[in-house]
Amino acid sequence: MSLSINYLAESQLKDVVDISNSQFGVGYLNTSDFTSDGAIVLVATDDEKVVGFALFYIIGGDDFPAQLSIFYPVAHTSVFFKSIAVLPGFENRGVGSHLMQMVLNLARNQGVLCCYGYLWVKDGKMALESIARHHGFHDVKVMPRFWQQVSIDKGFDCPVCGNPCRCDALMVCRPFVKQ
Numbered sequence: 001m002s003l004s005i006n007y008l009a010e011s012q013l014k015d016v017v018d019i020s021n022s023q024f025g026v027g028y029l030n031t032s033d034f035t036s037d038g039a040i041v042l043v044a045t046d047d048e049k050v051v052g053f054a055l056f057y058i059i060g061g062d063d064f065p066a067q068l069s070i071f072y073p074v075a076h077t078s079v080f081f082k083s084i085a086v087l088p089g090f091e092n093r094g095v096g097s098h099l100m101q102m103v104l105n106l107a108r109n110q111g112v113l114c115c116y117g118y119l120w121v122k123d124g125k126m127a128l129e130s131i132a133r134h135h136g137f138h139d140v141k142v143m144p145r146f147w148q149q150v151s152i153d154k155g156f157d158c159p160v161c162g163n164p165c166r167c168d169a170l171m172v173c174r175p176f177v178k179q
Contacts, residue, residue: 001046001093005102008034008041008053015050016043023085024120025165027156028147029055033082042102044086044095052086054099056117058110067141067171068116076113079103084128096131104135108176115176118146118169122160126170137172144168 008016013031020029034041034055044052057080064075081103086095107115119126121142126132146169151158158165 001090003051003095003098004045005042005098006045008043012043012045012050016041016053019050019053019085019087020083022088023159024083025151025156025158027154028151029083040106042099044099046090050087051090052084052095052099054081054103055083056081056103058112065116065171068114068173070140071173071175072113077110078112079107079110079115081115081117084131096128097134100128100131100135104174113176114173116140116171116173118143118171120147121168121170132172132174135174137174140171140173142168142170 013034016034017029017031021027033039038057040056040058042054043050059078059080061075061077064072064078068078081100084096084099084103104115115137117132117137119128119132121127145166147158147165147167149164151163151165155163156165157163158167160167
């Protein structure tokens with residue numbers, strides 16, 4: 001495998017949406033999620049074939065999640081990773097880990113306090129758990145039925161439970177600077 005990671009090119013947008021649809025359900029993420037102001041998208045390719053992506057945002061202090069106040073009493077700029085997905089057939093080959101490492105490198109270069117995200121808990125297992133643990137993320141809080149309302153609002157079918165989605169999420173955080 002000759003893995004390369006770069007920022008999203010317009011010609012890759014359809015492939016990225018297709019990967020999202022196959023991993024998260026049709027409509028969970030759409031073109032506007034990847035092209036909206038503030039969205040940062042890294043794309044993993046193998047011989048120019050899109051095999052994965054990471055979608056994340058730099059979040060200002062005003063939008064700092066209240067759940068992180070147990071670690072950081074003052075709101076700070078942070079990085080929120082919304083989604084990391086890998087094309088079936090390319091899983092367990094280091095693609096997701098490479099994408100996460102690039103997100104963390106970019107976060108460090110921005111001088112943010114932490115990186116956080118929500119791990120999808122499906123069938124009692126957490127998607128991205130091994131990647132998150134490997135990269136130093138800590139558990140913050142389990143959030144029951146986290147995607148229920150968004151699945152209703154966006155009308156997407158969860159690949160595990162349909163609509164509405166009843167899957168839980170585990171909020172995780174990777175600190176860069178201790179308070």
